[in-house]
Every structure is written in structure tokens, then in C-alpha cells.
């Protein structure tokens with residue numbers, strides 16, 4: 001990813017960091033560059049008002065550094081609101097490592113990343129996200145205590161994905177209750193896009209409840225594995241967004257609800273694990289509202305994972321993790337109802353609650 005060096009005057013025009021559309025008064029952005037291990041990473045700290053900025057690390061082969069920066073800014077902002085609405089004393093942060101997780105991830109690279117995390121003295125606490133495994137967090141743990149999601153055998157809460165999937169399942173059931181009058185998913189056609197750590201576990205929950213599940217992924221091996229294990233059918237068409245389904249569950253990457261896809265979507269409910277599903281939260285949130293498509297806000301229903309890793313910091317047990325995650329059902333239903341009453345989008349309804357909690361704490365901290 002090398003380009004001609006841009007002149008200082010041209011750089012000024014682009015405002016590459018603070019001028020990014022996704023920049024939202026972030027507190028700190030850290031660029032990590034370690035030639036020896038090939039590490040190129042960006043840590044985004046959006047807010048530490050409610051507590052240390054906690055959020056996972058994503059390793060992805062971004063097309064450009066702009067894409068990586070944009071992703072980390074959007075993701076870290078989302079973490080702030082996720083923890084706020086879930087009632088956790090955590091701020092929002094996230095990290096991205098630029099590269100292919102399958103071919104470029106090495107123990108040395110992970111430890112080098114851990115050293116950068118350590119240099120922030122706990123202001124940012126990392127965890128796993130796309131392209132990461134529990135074993136990678138264990139490697140980071142060798143150089144810093146500021147990491148969660150480490151193996152249970154090493155005193156951690158383990159892989160957060162099954163809990164994330166359970167929370168998404170709860171949010172999906174709440175949205176189904178709101179839209180169809182019944183939270184039971186039996187007989188509902190559900191399209192799960194991305195059947196990785198979270199998607200697979202979600203497929204398990206919804207097939208157990210009798211939903212008709214259609215899966216899509218760019219990884220053929222996983223598709224066949226999930227089909228054979230849970231009896232889901234692999235999507236065979238050419239445009240998944242036009243598929244006639246009741247529920248669309250985005251569980252791959254973000255921004256799949258965008259200008260190109262939004263008018264094709266036939267699903268009546270959107271509820272999935274991916275962060276930042278709406279490319280433009282205001283615009284696309286409003287179009288969904290106008291089209292009568294119920295959108296269960298991503299940062300609300302995919303909070304199971306952060307609840308799980310927060311347990312590592314606060315020392316609460318599995319029972320409490322499950323109780324808090326199950327509560328996503330009630331919160332989602334409340335948000336959907338309040339959006340309806342106040343004639344605002346579901347995203348805005350959720351965001352307002354999160355922002356209010358942050359504003360209150362900020363006043364307390366200052367006063």
C-alpha cells in the first residue's frame with residue numbers, strides 16, 4: 001500500500017484525519033508502525049467519558065489506508081454508544097491492523113501490537129474482532145494487561161462471539177415481536193450474511209427455533225460446514241438484497257445498507273451482528289423507517305460480546321452475563337416503541353439514550 005508522497009499543501013486540502021467524514025471529536029488516534037514485524041495499525045479512541053475505551057481489534061486487508069482509518073473511526077464511535085446504551089462503565093475505542101489475517105498475522109506482530117496498546121496505559125483496552133482469535137488475545141496478554149477476551153484457561157471470559165450471537169438473537173426476537181406480533185421465529189425466512197464466529201452461532205439459535213435459514217458467505221468451506229451442521233440452505237441467487245425474506249441479518253462487515261441496496265431490500269426486519277450496518281445512519285435510517293422496515297440498531301443488539309468481556313474487568317459470572325445479554329430483548333422493544341411514539345428512526349432513538357447517559361456522566365465528572 002505505498003503511494004507517491006503527497007505534498008504538504010495537497011495534504012492540507014484533504015484534511016486526512018480530522019477531516020474524515022467519520023471523525024466525530026475522537027479523543028485520540030494512534031498510528032502504529034513497526035517495520036520489524038510489518039505491523040501497521042490504527043487505534044481509535046473515541047471517548048473515555050464513561051471509562052476506558054474498550055473495543056476489539058480487526059485485521060483486514062483494506063483497499064487503502066483511508067478505508068482503514070474510516071473503519072476505525074466509525075467502529076470506535078460505535079463502541080462508545082454500545083457501552084453507553086448497555087449501561088457499562090466503558091468508553092469507546094477500536095483498533096484495526098492493516099493486512100491479511102490468514103497470511104500476515106504472526107505472534108511477533110500480535111505482540112508488537114500489544115506493546116502499542118500497553119503504551120496507552122489502559123486508556124484503550126483491546127479485545128477480538130474480525131480476523132482475530134482468542135489465541136491472538138492470549139499473545140497480546142503476554143505484553144500487556146489491557147486486553148480482554150483471553151482464554152478461559154488463562155483467567156479470561158473466552159471467545160465473546162457466542163454471547164454476541166445470543167444478544168443478536170434476543171434483539172431479533174424483539175424486532176419480530178414488534179413487527180409480526182410474535183417473538184417466535186418458527187417458520188420465518190431469515191437470511192444470515194456472514195457465518196463466521198457470530199453468524200454461525202446465530203444460525204444455531206434460529207434454526208433451533210424453527211426458522212428457515214438461508215446463509216451467504218464469501219468462504220465456501222464455511223458455507224458447506226454450516227449447511228451440513230445446522231441444515232441451513234446456501235443462498236444461490238445473484239443478489240441477496242432482493243431475496244424475499246422476513247429477516248435480514250447482516251453478520252459480515254458494515255455498510256451493507258447503502259444507496260445501492262436499500263431500495264431492493266424485501267426483508268421486513270433487519271437485525272444482525274455487524275457493526276455500522278447503515279452506511280449513512282441518518283439517511284438510510286430514515287429510508288428504512290419510511291419503508292416500514294424495522295431496523296434493530298446494531299450497537300444495541302450486538303452488545304453481548306462487550307458484556308462478556310466487561311465481566312473480565314468487573315469479575316462477574318456467566319449467569320450475570322446471560323442475564324444482561326437477555327435484557328437486550330427488553331431494551332430493543334423499548335427503543336422500537338419509543339422510536340414509533342416519537343416519530344424518529346430506531347437508530348436515533350437508541351443514540352439519544354446513549355448520548356444522554358454520556359452527557360450526564362460528563363457533567364458529573366466535571367462538576
Ligand SMILES: NC(=O)c1ccc[n+]([C@@H]2O[C@H](COP(=O)([O-])OP(=O)(O)OC[C@H]3O[C@@H](n4cnc5c(N)ncnc54)[C@H](O)[C@@H]3O)[C@@H](O)[C@H]2O)c1
Pocket residue numbers: 128129130131160161162164193194195196197198199216217218219222251252253254273274275302303305306
Ligand atoms: N465477535 C464478536 O463478539 C462481535 C461483537 C460485536 C460485533 N461483531 C461484528 O459482527 C460481525 C461478524 O463478526 P465475527 O466475529 O463473526 O467475524 P468473523 O470474521 O468470524 O466472520 C465474518 C464472516 O463474514 C464473512 N464475510 C466477509 N465479507 C463477506 C461478504 N461480503 N459477504 C458475505 N460474507 C462475508 C467472512 O468470510 C466470515 O465468515 C463483524 O462486523 C463484527 O464487527 C462481532
